[in-house]
Amino acid sequence: MPNKISPEIDFPNGGAAMSARRRRVKKIRVGIIGAGGIAAGKHLPGHRSVKGVEVIAVCDIVEEKAKAFARKHDIPYYFKDYMDLISMDELDAVSVCTPNNFHAAPTIAALEAGKHVLCEKPMAGNARDAQAMLEAAQRTGKILQIGLQSRFNKRMMTLRKLYQEGFFGEAYYGRAIALRRRGIPASPTFITKKMAGGGPLIDIGVHVLDVLLWILGYPRPVRAFGSIATKFGNRADVINPWGKWDPKQFDVEDFAMGVIKFENGLTITLETAWASHVEGTGTTFFMGDKAGATFSPFRVYTDKGGEMISFEPEIPKEIQKAPGEFEAFHKAIREGLPSPVPPEEVIWTSKIFDAIYKSARTGTSVAVK
Template sequence: MADKLRIGIIGSGGIAQGCHMKGYASIPDLCEIVAVSDVNPETAKQAAEKFNVPTTYVDYREMLAKENLDAVSVATPNKYHLQPTVDALEAGVNVLCEKPLGMNADECRKMCRTAKDTGKILQVGLQSRFNGPSKWLKTYIDAGHLGDVYFARAQALRRRGVPGWGVFIEKDKQGGGPLIDIGVHILDLTLYLMGYPKPVSASGKAWDHLGKNPALYNSWGDYDRDKFTVEDFAVGLIKFDNGAVISLESSFMSNGPDPFSTHLYGTKAGATVTPYAPGNEGIKLFTEQDRLLMDVTPANIPHVESAHVDEVKAFVDAILHDKPSPVPGENGLILNAIFDAIYASSESGKEQQVDVSF
């Protein structure tokens, strides 16, 4: 390994420039972005200029062959996570792959197996756990203050928030709609806080009542209604082998408010976490003391400038110090397996088993 990690970027659009490259650039003593690849050469060039990267490629395989990389970020649309991730791992390169890890659980199985076989790090880009409120609550829960958490209500709901860029509305390139795109963040955070119990079954329903309607307002830019092939709202009920249950709701469009939060119900206390809330607004605790019911707002939530930057720093730190993946591929597999079951349940009308083996 060179003095500094040699980093390559695969897919250099919005999240690569706004988060991954920014993250690597924030720790110049530890790593250097040496090459950028994108199927669109203009995007690669623009990203490279912005971050002073010397070399660009259209084909990431050429970059892997020539650049002697230590690590890559895979920040392509979901359909193009699998092959670059497997190719990079097989080339002996550590991978930080954006969320969701795959289009479905089978893709994730291949990625997890390859990471295991090659001994390289596979990290999933799930940054919500790196936020201040998330970190505070994880410490609080691990100290036992909520008791056993037996139910959680996880919500990633947007009222009128269909992404007007990229391919987020195209099922063949994304694998699904808000469930797989933003539900993945709040479900990951909820599972992380609960210690990632093993899911056994899930049921759910997905609808597309609003997303195709050209008469409706959208606050996240215009988009082609004819291309809208994903759900606009999905719900799921997930059961775990420790008896816990999570109810999950996610939407790009709905006629309701826009929470991005999860509420955990424990045997001793409850907590609501809103990971992106400012200051000390991210946590509310619900406790009882001497028969007095109390709603408590913690006053020392750590300030995190950017969870995205911190996830990149954690990736680099794990490579340099031989640590396990900060967000393991196996977590990504569990999330995709749950989504597969919810989508299958929506089609069949029946509860589905969740298979997380690989």
């Protein structure tokens, strides 16, 4: 039986009354798996920002944490076991906000229980788990959207549209960069391999790599070479505005880089760090044979009328009106649309990361497959 916070909110057993009510008000009801910071800071307000969406349940393996989350945020039901949450007939969808290595099991279970899933990034802690999630989505026909919000940035959408229209010509090189001078997450859910699967490569590198590949049409990667290092996380003397952590627990990298080759001739370098002794190292960019672009500043560069020019692209009206991450998820549920961030694409980031980690161990380039 579910633990109930708000006695005035009731969902009748059997589902008949609930079904009638749902048809009348067209509500989408959501449960959240994992009651941590990403759930409170992103997923809960994200779902609640969409008209006609209610968050009615939360679970966490620490039951008191789930209970406190439910009380604080006026959520009627809380659970310790995610299987109890996804067994609720009232639920239409779930957010998976667990540590990276624990994305696959609740995602697959929720999909097989007939729920749509918005899973926080990265897709999983490794490509094997990501593949199982993809297969579950394909098998069940339910939406699996990965939480990569950069795709919903209006500027990134504009660059993608320009690329699709041929403005940049053939892209041949790009640099995806996510380097912090200092920003080491203090939680064990980020700094231990058994929970996170990796460090900044899959934590923040996934954002810049995914959005760059998305802009460029997600070409197929073929090989990757990489290097990783741990230079700060295993030390007790490091200044870190993000708080203290246990250096003895820290067993992931705090720096990673990779070089990725693609079938179409494109090369991308990827640089990520939670901590470093540099600032102002530049921005993500890509080069085409007709034009190129930088993310920050948001500019494109090309030749026109015998001169080299650069300018900030105008964001088209249709993109200005485009839905955000959570609105797009619920629109897809209501209208039977494909996943706004399809796992068929995002799984390639997991495969690339696996190849970079293997390359770092072996010192050789590794096939991405």
